[in-house]
Amino acid sequence: MAAEPEGGVLVEKGPPKEPRKKTKYDVIIIGAGPAGYTAGIYCSRARRDTLILSGILPGGQLVNTTDVENFPGFENGIMGPDLMINFRKQAERMGTTIVDDEVVNVDFRHRPFKVLTSEEEYEAKAVIVGTGATPRKLGVEGEKAFAGKGVSYCATCDGPFFKNMELVVVGGGDSAMEEATFLTKFATTVHVVHRRKELRASKIMQERAHDDEKIRFHLGYEVKEIRGNGKVQQVVLASPDGEEQMDTGGVFVAIGHDPNTELFKGQLETDDQGYIVLKGASQTSVPGVFAAGDVHDRRYRQAITAAGFGCMAGIDVNNYLDE
Structure with a gap:
């Protein structure tokens, strides 16, 4: 390290010190x-x-x-x-x-x-x-690829973008019933897909959903895959009886x-x-x-x-x- 005169005083010159990061x-x-x-x-x-x-x-x-x-x-x-x-x-x-x-x-x-x-x-x-x-994810093929392109985790946020479409809501609790009921304002039909044979939602929420003629239930089914070309166009549903395909414009995941x-x-x-x-x-x-x-x-x-x-x-x- 070289010493250089500075104002008549020898000062050791070295690499400049970095300012101390503020932490408080x-x-x-x-x-x-x-x-x-x-x-x-x-x-x-x-x-x-x-x-x-x-x-x-x-x-x-x-x-x-x-x-x-x-x-x-x-x-x-x-x-x-x-x-x-x-x-x-x-x-x-x-x-x-x-x-x-x-x-x-x-x-x-x-x-x-x-x-x-x-x-x-x-x-x-x-x-x-x-x-x-x-938001909890389904973890199925196509879910990540179509996030924001037909896969949504918030009906209140995204529902108005899906007017006059057939939609899928995945879940069986109160949140899923709320999402499905809300989406009937925009969709032609809302398909509720739940892996169990019975819903977990409260009785009153189930009654409201069942009374809505736009909502259809697919109990005992799971979404196996989400398909599309640039945006969601189809889901593959699996049940003990096999697989079937369903056309849809959007998938709303409501599993918590x-x-x-x-x-x-x-x-x-x-x-x-x-x-x-x-x-x-x-x-x-x-x-x-x-x-x-x-x-x-x-x-x-x-x-x-x-x-x-x-x-x-x-x-x-x-x-x-x-x-």
Whole structure:
């Protein structure tokens, strides 16, 4: 390492030191879907030093969605990935730091809270969990290839795109009955496919579905394959009696969601299905740790409601830090 004169003093010259990465924040938000980004906007506008750890797939479920017509403010709709890019840019403009890294562990037992990623350990005075939920998949051939091209996991989101078509709903619980009933507003016929001979839905939901002349039931059948040419055109159904093909314009999978809460087991209270239990609007069982979006919402599961929950969590965090 050479010594060079600088202002009359010999100074050792070496490779420039990298600036130390900032690891301590007022608020850390885990997850970068509508809930996480909205929470970031509100926290940053309140002048809280805010970090979003987005995970390896920023944007949540909307990055796999094509047209979004039910998010206010977009007269002609917007592509799901574009909507999430807008969310991200707005959060960044407000001053939110966003790091595309996956959280691998947390420690909510002591303050400051610790959040560990594959690259770094961060600390925060408050944390917002916005890790969302993942729709359960059928795991059959063609499902992944036609996701967003006729395969959907949300009738409320995508139903209006399937007007005057024969549709398939897979599932036998309350969610499947709700999806099927909703889709009758657009479809010519809705075929409910359930692998068991009996539905699991509540009696009242079954009665409503059975009373709808547009809904037909295929009990004891499983979807074996989804086929098409650029978009869904057909499903292959399997039963103990063999296989049969059915033409359809869309397949709606309604076999449940799994909240992404594995990371928080033993630290945050969850219900029997793994959803985070809230104390009030957004407070979890640990004071200073809040939750927003599908990670606790098993009912609505919409981008607009997730954003609303993110807003509430952001406001609640700001009040918590003030106190």
